[in-house]
Amino acid sequence: MQLRLQCPHCGHIESYDGTPGTRIVVSCLSCGQQGQISFPFNHETAGVPAIEVSNLKKQYGTLTAVNGISFTVQQGEIFAFLGPNGAGKTTTVEMIESIRKPTQGQVKILGKDINTSFDEIKHRIGILPQEFKSFERLTVRETLEYFSVLYDKSADIDEILKAMDLVDQRKKLYGNLSGGLKQRVGVAISLVNDPDIVFLDEPTTGLDPKARREVWQVIANLRNRGKTVFLTTHYMEEAEYLADHIAIIHKGNIIAEGSLDDLISRYGKGNVLRIRNCSTQDAIETLRINGFDVISEGNGDIAIPINYKERVLEILSQLRHDCIEYDSIDIRRSNLEEVFLTLT
Amino acid sequence: MRIKVLINDFKASILTWKRSKGTLFWTIAFPIILILIFGAIFSGQSVEYDIHINDLDNSQHSHQLISIMNETGVLKPHTVDITSNITAYMKNEDIARLLEIPKGYGQALEAALSGSTSPITLTYYFDPSEQSSSSIVRSIISDMLQRLNLQYTQGRTLVELKDESTITEEFGFIDFFIPGMIGFTIMQSCIYGSIERNTKFRKDGILRKLLTTPITRSEWIFSKMLFMLFLSFISTILIGIVGWLVWGVSIHVTPLMIIIIIATSFLFSGMGMLIGRFVKEEETADTAGGAISFPMMFLAGTFFPLDQMPEALQTFARVLPLYYVNEGLRNAMIYMKFNDALINTFAVLIFAAVFFIAGVVLTKWHED
Ligand SMILES: Nc1ncnc2c1ncn2[C@@H]1O[C@H](COP(=O)(O)OP(=O)(O)OP(=O)(O)O)[C@@H](O)[C@H]1O
Ligand SMILES: [Mg+2]
Numbered sequence: 001m002q003l004r005l006q007c008p009h010c011g012h013i014e015s016y017d018g019t020p021g022t023r024i025v026v027s028c029l030s031c032g033q034q035g036q037i038s039f040p041f042n043h044e045t046a047g048v049p050a051i052e053v054s055n056l057k058k059q060y061g062t063l064t065a066v067n068g069i070s071f072t073v074q075q076g077e078i079f080a081f082l083g084p085n086g087a088g089k090t091t092t093v094e095m096i097e098s099i100r101k102p103t104q105g106q107v108k109i110l111g112k113d114i115n116t117s118f119d120e121i122k123h124r125i126g127i128l129p130q131e132f133k134s135f136e137r138l139t140v141r142e143t144l145e146y147f148s149v150l151y152d153k154s155a156d157i158d159e160i161l162k163a164m165d166l167v168d169q170r171k172k173l174y175g176n177l178s179g180g181l182k183q184r185v186g187v188a189i190s191l192v193n194d195p196d197i198v199f200l201d202e203p204t205t206g207l208d209p210k211a212r213r214e215v216w217q218v219i220a221n222l223r224n225r226g227k228t229v230f231l232t233t234h235y236m237e238e239a240e241y242l243a244d245h246i247a248i249i250h251k252g253n254i255i256a257e258g259s260l261d262d263l264i265s266r267y268g269k270g271n272v273l274r275i276r277n278c279s280t281q282d283a284i285e286t287l288r289i290n291g292f293d294v295i296s297e298g299n300g301d302i303a304i305p306i307n308y309k310e311r312v313l314e315i316l317s318q319l320r321h322d323c324i325e326y327d328s329i330d331i332r333r334s335n336l337e338e339v340f341l342t343l344t
Numbered sequence: 345m346r347i348k349v350l351i352n353d354f355k356a357s358i359l360t361w362k363r364s365k366g367t368l369f370w371t372i373a374f375p376i377i378l379i380l381i382f383g384a385i386f387s388g389q390s391v392e393y394d395i396h397i398n399d400l401d402n403s404q405h406s407h408q409l410i411s412i413m414n415e416t417g418v419l420k421p422h423t424v425d426i427t428s429n430i431t432a433y434m435k436n437e438d439i440a441r442l443l444e445i446p447k448g449y450g451q452a453l454e455a456a457l458s459g460s461t462s463p464i465t466l467t468y469y470f471d472p473s474e475q476s477s478s479s480i481v482r483s484i485i486s487d488m489l490q491r492l493n494l495q496y497t498q499g500r501t502l503v504e505l506k507d508e509s510t511i512t513e514e515f516g517f518i519d520f521f522i523p524g525m526i527g528f529t530i531m532q533s534c535i536y537g538s539i540e541r542n543t544k545f546r547k548d549g550i551l552r553k554l555l556t557t558p559i560t561r562s563e564w565i566f567s568k569m570l571f572m573l574f575l576s577f578i579s580t581i582l583i584g585i586v587g588w589l590v591w592g593v594s595i596h597v598t599p600l601m602i603i604i605i606i607a608t609s610f611l612f613s614g615m616g617m618l619i620g621r622f623v624k625e626e627e628t629a630d631t632a633g634g635a636i637s638f639p640m641m642f643l644a645g646t647f648f649p650l651d652q653m654p655e656a657l658q659t660f661a662r663v664l665p666l667y668y669v670n671e672g673l674r675n676a677m678i679y680m681k682f683n684d685a686l687i688n689t690f691a692v693l694i695f696a697a698v699f700f701i702a703g704v705v706l707t708k709w710h711e712d
Pocket of ligand 2: 089090091130201202
């Protein structure tokens with residue numbers, strides 16, 4: 001099997017091959033950091049999709065919160081379920097978690113129908129509900145112990161504390177933690193039964209940028225532990241940064257689905273090079289003569305769509321050749337936000 | 345039901361309780377403070393005491409006795425004229441103390457002057473729920489009679505004072521108050537405890553989280569009840585000990601008392617669940633809890649005997665569960681009226697079954 005892992009040290013992403021049920025020591029191809037990775041072993045579920053949703057629908061009176069959606073999440077991937085407020089993300093994820101009853105449709109987790117096998121599925125999933133707050137007057141460690149006792153088989157709490165970088169906080173009361181730490185504890189709680197699939201509903205909403213990045217690190221870490229992650233978010237950067245597979249939900253419908261690259265190449269406008277404060281007329285002229293598509297943005301700025309990166313060098317050397325001065329350049333990458341705006 | 349899950353949740357509740365100054369105050373300090381304050385108020389009654397006099401003798405001597413009372417400045421005599429049942433009269437007219445001067449009082453004094461002593465007895469009726477003021481008045485009167493005896497017979501007993509309590513045993517206000525305080529405290533902690541569990545924990549996503557873990561509904565409810573019972577017994581023991589040490593209340597631990605405490609815990613936990621079911625916001629639900637429990641506290645005779653209230657309210661009290669808790673506890677642990685206690689216990693058990701079952705059945709565990 002293959003695992004796509006992110007280096008906890010430098011963030012580099014790489015795929016590794018291995019036999020299920022084994023552990024190997026690897027070193028990061030980018031920074032050289034060493035680490036151990038394990039390939040999860042599971043006879044029954046090998047090759048089965050982690051989550052299969054078909055024609056799932058939820059009706060609240062006349063409001064259709066989720067409108068007959070279908071998608072599949074593969075094992076080992078971080079799946080981002082991306083959409084604005086009120087799009088139907090929580091409704092969907094809570095139907096998958098058997099917390100809400102669908103009006104229509106079917107959900108299978110690791111090949112099992114949630115209607116008939118949820119008691120069994122409970123042991124294979126860990127969830128972090130939206131805006132989750134745990135017991136305020138238990139310490140971090142007591143909290144993890146509390147939830148772990150509910151399961152017959154559970155993971156090593158010290159190991160989870162270490163992996164989630166919570167060792168220093170273990171004796172602090174949950175109620176006294178910062179928002180970011182609370183969310184990290186929330187993720188840690190979802191791991192106490194060593195689940196195969198982790199559901200995180202907006203784990204970074206309301207956090208400051210630094211705390212958000214720390215939670216991202218923790219989520220990326222889950223992939224390294226071989227977990228499938230179902231991540232709900234309305235932050236484009238979050239999906240960009242973390243997800244292997246993205247579905248965009250809007251008003252109860254999935255309007256686009258695929259990998260980040262898929263989505264950008266299908267719906268993005270491409271990358272744009274912007275040159276600031278040059279002698280506009282000369283620049284446009286010389287670039288147009290050389291076959292570039294140039295747009296004047298006023299104020300002496302110009303923008304040139306570029307399809308491959310060598311183009312940038314060509315443009316810059318052309319300007320240099322003609323002695324055209326400019327203040328600065330930047331390249332705006334096509335991103336999810338643009339995809340989203342195109343689609344809606 | 346898995347024992348380790350029950351213990352786990354019970355342990356978490358205790359830790360949470362121990363670490364919360366607010367709940368510690370309401371479950372422990374508040375009842376104790378209330379007992380001390382109420383006890384102090386009702387044991388140190390103020391300067392002037394009303395005393396009703398049923399003067400059957402109506403002689404110059406009896407009039408003189410009354411005017412001496414008046415001159416003390418502490419007693420304020422009111423003469424009445426009763427021929428029928430005195431106890432019933434006192435109850436109806438809401439009279440706490442009454443002295444009866446029998447016919448022949450004047451003659452006895454006259455006879456004593458001429459050397460023949462035939463003792464005569466005055467009767468002092470009093471309401472035991474105002475024990476302290478009644479005993480103060482009693483000691484003033486007997487002091488007066490002592491001097492009278494000295495004056496007429498050089499100390500041989502001529503005029504005696506006999507006590508007649510409107511209840512057969514001598515129970516004071518604090519005896520009445522302690523069981524009420526126990527019932528009230530259990531009611532408060534159970535209502536607020538289960539409101540928290542059904543509103544705050546729902547809002548915070550803890551209930552949703554638990555739905556995806558193997559904990560069962562009965563494990564969750566049962567472990568909470570275990571904790572509520574723990575709190576109820578802690579409160580009972582503390583209130584009992586303070587009542588006994590400070591005010592000398594003698595408390596009997598009886599099986600019926602224990603049954604009532606257990607049933608009361610289930611009763612008000614069920615009521616809290618019902619409130620949390622229909623009022624979703626925690627703060628609003630707490631307000632609703634107060635709006636139900638505070639009037640009930642007054643109307644069910646927790647702090648003041650019901651017979652001091654208007655007839656209509658007394659009838660109304662009989663539909664309030666707390667009324668049966670209060671009466672049951674009083675009869676089972678203080679007055680030792682077994683038959684009455686049994687009836688009250690039965691009523692509490694019925695209320696408990698209804699509220700607890702309704703609470704469990706109506707609580708919505710899943711989201712819409
Ligand atoms: N219990 C409910 N009753 C009625 N309508 C509901 C209920 N829950 C959700 N809705 C409606 O369904 C729609 C989808 O809500 P949902 O909570 O799934 O959105 P979301 O994508 O999770 O949004 P957010 O980013 O705000 O969490 C919204 O219009 C919401 O008002
Ligand atoms: Mg949501």
